[in-house]
Amino acid sequence: MVLALVAGLYWVAHSMLRPLIAPYALTLGASPLTAGLAVGAFSLLPSLLAIATGFLGDFFGNRRLLQFGSAGMVASGVLLVLLDGPGLLILSQVIAGTGMLAMWLAIQSLMTFLATETGSVDERNKRITNLSLFVSGGQLAGPLLGGFVADAAGYRSSFAVFLMLSGLVALASQQIRDPVPPQREQDAGDFGRRLLNSHRVALDLLRQQGVFLTAAISFLALFLIDMRIAFFPVYLGEVGFSPLWIGLLLSTSGAFAFLSRPILPALLRRLRTSLVVGFSLVTGALAIGSVALTETLWALFALAAVAGAALGFTQPLTLALISDHTPKENRGIGVGLRVLANRSATWIEPLAFSLLLSLVGIRPTFVYLALAIAGLSLIVALALSRLEKKG
Numbered sequence: 001m002v003l004a005l006v007a008g009l010y011w012v013a014h015s016m017l018r019p020l021i022a023p024y025a026l027t028l029g030a031s032p033l034t035a036g037l038a039v040g041a042f043s044l045l046p047s048l049l050a051i052a053t054g055f056l057g058d059f060f061g062n063r064r065l066l067q068f069g070s071a072g073m074v075a076s077g078v079l080l081v082l083l084d085g086p087g088l089l090i091l092s093q094v095i096a097g098t099g100m101l102a103m104w105l106a107i108q109s110l111m112t113f114l115a116t117e118t119g120s121v122d123e124r125n126k127r128i129t130n131l132s133l134f135v136s137g138g139q140l141a142g143p144l145l146g147g148f149v150a151d152a153a154g155y156r157s158s159f160a161v162f163l164m165l166s167g168l169v170a171l172a173s174q175q176i177r178d179p180v181p182p183q184r185e186q187d188a189g190d191f192g193r194r195l196l197n198s199h200r201v202a203l204d205l206l207r208q209q210g211v212f213l214t215a216a217i218s219f220l221a222l223f224l225i226d227m228r229i230a231f232f233p234v235y236l237g238e239v240g241f242s243p244l245w246i247g248l249l250l251s252t253s254g255a256f257a258f259l260s261r262p263i264l265p266a267l268l269r270r271l272r273t274s275l276v277v278g279f280s281l282v283t284g285a286l287a288i289g290s291v292a293l294t295e296t297l298w299a300l301f302a303l304a305a306v307a308g309a310a311l312g313f314t315q316p317l318t319l320a321l322i323s324d325h326t327p328k329e330n331r332g333i334g335v336g337l338r339v340l341a342n343r344s345a346t347w348i349e350p351l352a353f354s355l356l357l358s359l360v361g362i363r364p365t366f367v368y369l370a371l372a373i374a375g376l377s378l379i380v381a382l383a384l385s386r387l388e389k390k391g
Helices: 002-027 032-060 062-082 086-115 121-153 155-173 184-206 209-238 243-270 273-291 297-311 314-325 328-360 362-390
Strands: none
Touching: 002 032, 002 086, 002 121, 002 155, 002 209, 002 243, 032 062, 032 086, 032 184, 032 328, 062 086, 062 155, 086 121, 086 314, 086 328, 121 155, 121 243, 121 314, 184 209, 184 328, 209 243, 209 273, 209 297, 209 314, 209 328, 209 362, 243 273, 243 297, 243 314, 273 297, 273 314, 273 362, 314 328, 328 362
């Protein structure tokens, strides 16, 4: 329950911060490309550090990783509240992204360990899904909270709320127990060699088709989710919606992700994982691309609901898949690969979006990227289906 609380608070903080960055950068006089860089700065360095951070979780323990990550969240909140300017905004996002990388990697590793204690695949799926509900709750509340505060009191006040949430995450993390003993107790003299070796271990894992496809699914899902979180606010702001309405639309996606996740274990008992993956990613992509084709409020809410419900399946699905395809002693590195895919998506997506935006405008950018992700999702789902038939 403490882990679920930490996961929920983390995602309230995360999902309230991300939608504010691009619009806030524009209010500071930044160009659209600089705003995209500010959004991408959150994920660029963490993408490079994901594998090493996963190893550190295995070696020093996930509780220590939670402490480090929450300290980074607090430091980035202090920068956002006390300072301004595009350069300092980018720095705050580098610090926030690094801290949140450590937090989220530790939370996911702990989820997979605690969920597999029973040994039953069906029970494992249920426990991962139940923990993911708290994540969905945070994704639901965060954009609404951030939009409401920004609308009522300005962006700086929203950043102060982010700082307070980060402090709560830091306090709650102190209560987490580590179900797997840190490896340093047995290998204290071997740290440097094993840290340098962690990328080779990651490459060995990535050569396994199941791990590679899990990383691909995570990348595609996070590409779509970050399009929704980071650039819905830009499009909706252009067509005249206030931060509060933008927060309501984003929270609608979070609400339907929350509502859809409890049915996932039942779906997996009746349908192949590859079919659920294909449906989730393709439906989510088409819904997100269609947002740019309308300015009608009820249609925007309907599309936000469909995207949230479809993409809500992807997080517990990929956590279950990474549990199936990685050994416990390298689980942190395996989760690090998943996080690497996620973080890569969340810096590649804003750069790709910003580049296309400058060339063709915001509506075609949403449509073209969504169609590209839908096509790639079909390829990945078919490859996973072939792997399932093999064994």
